[in-house]
Amino acid sequence: TLCCKDDYFICNLRQPEKVIIAHMPDDRMVVSYGSGYGGNSLLGKKCFALRIAGRIAYDEGWMAEHMLIMSVTNPKGVEKFFVAAFPSACGKTNLAMIQPTLPGYTVRCVGDDIAWMRFNKDGQLMAINPENGFFGVAPGTNHQTNPNAMAALQRDCILTNGLEDEVDKDIPITTWLGKPYKIGSKENYPSSHPNSRFTAPAKNCPIMHPKWEDPAGVPISGIIFGGRRPEGVPLVIEAEDWKHGVFLGAQVKSEATAAAEFKGKQIMHDPMAMRPFLGYNFGKYLQHWLDMEKPGRKMPKIFHVNWLWREHPRSGLDDARRVDGEDIAEPTAVGLVPKEGSINTDGLNINWKELFSIPPDYWKGDIHETRRYLEEQVGDDIPPVLRSELDRVEARVDAMK
Structure with a gap:
């Protein structure tokens, strides 16, 4: 038997070999025994709402993602909703509850961790928060940060x-x-x-959006991927189209955190911030993302941000302006970046070129490493469209001088 007189069900620290976490996507079932880790104990969160729900979403044509949901309202009163995916402890909760430093902007929180999304009959991507609260990382959370x-x-x-x-x-x-x-x-x-x-x-939470429990969801205008990258990656990159955006999400990397199984500051791949939460084949998951693009649908813009830069919230305001169609971006080999001076830098001592540089040598190494990762982890299951996107971006990066 798994349990004896001297063992405790809640957290079996003395006999970790008796810890069992089993997901059965076909049966929509999770079995958890002996683990005190939050993600394995609160079964309604990652176990069901991402791993099992992700498989249900694949079968039914919607999306279950490791994403916050928030709204940004500009000084003119125009509100836009975003979802954002970052690896654990990269600031989802802090961003979802942020207080903008720029005058006239307002942020409202819909959710900080999981988004279920579906296109409605009008072709608009709608998102709901399936959770009823927050399960946040305590270290670093204080009156200054959040x-x-x-x-x-x-x-x-x-x-x-x-x-x-x-x-x-x-x-x-x-x-x-x-x-x-x-x-x-x-x-x-x-x-x-x-x-x-x-x-x-x-x-x-004092800034919860009035529609946070609306079963119809909120309309998503932009999708943000990102992580903590100590070098080489600019503050924000905008995807050229949906296919390029899926590629940006597939190549998400970040410093490993305490919420993951790796220790130290290794740079780890975490595609779409879903590496620990995928409930089915990675290649099919990427194809599922690509299949979301259909005639008549209003595809959200996709962005990639580097959360290592301390003034990253302002990149979110830039994203809000881009979904409004403002001409404030210019092309690079890896995607669109803000035109110099297009982001409000009042009160900041920054080097614009450093913030948005695309170092050729760094990116050549990075794109080649991304190819190796996808070949090893996905192999023949890499969707042909995504492989073509990789070839296209790699050729442009290799041509950089």
Whole structure:
């Protein structure tokens, strides 16, 4: 049997070989035993709402994605909705609840983690948030980085694997590393797990959009992919068309995080930020994305952002202007980038060329590495259209001087 007198169901740390996480997409079933990891314990989240729902979406012609949903309203009162996909701990929650620094702009949150999307009868892509709250990374969340999240934590909140300030300083503490911890000591190890979490109801967030529970969803104008890239990748790239956008999503890479199984600052592939959550063949998943483009549909613009740059929120405002059709982009070998001076840089000390440079040597190495990855991971299942897109972009990059 899996359980005996000395074992505990919730988190079987002493016998990890008895931890079982099984997904059966054909039966729409998940079995989880013995894991204390949030993604394996809260089965309605990643297990069902992404892995199983992704297979259902494939069978039925819609999309289940690891994406936030937000709206941006410009100073003229024009509101546009976006979905955005970033690997875990790359800032989805912070972006979904951001307070714009530019005057006249307003952001509203629809969801911070999962989007279910379907084209309606008018050809408009609509998105709903299937969740009823937030399950966010606690380290780094504070009144400076995310005041709206902090407001959401004021009541009905659950904190896991983190140390609270209210703990009496004389109480002995053993950290998640199994080491003693004394509050106030200068020799302390980190008290909180890097993947410690907060859980709070969505209704607690002061900037939730009035339509966040609308079963019809909200109309999506733009899709944003991205991650944390320490070099070579500009703040924002706009795809030339839907096929190019799917290619940008397929080549998403980022520094690995505490929410993933890798440790340290390795640059890991995470296509569409779905690598840990795919519930069926990767090649079929990419083809499913390509198949979304049909006559009569209003295809959203697709962007790729580099979240390493600290003023990345302004790139989101640039994306909002591009979906309005403003002529503020220029072509490069890897996609469209903002024309110099098109993004408001008031109050910032930045080097525009550094922010949007496309270093030839870096990109030649990057595109060749992307080809190797796709050949190894997808192989013969690479959709022909995506392979042609890879060939096209690679040829342009190789021609750069």
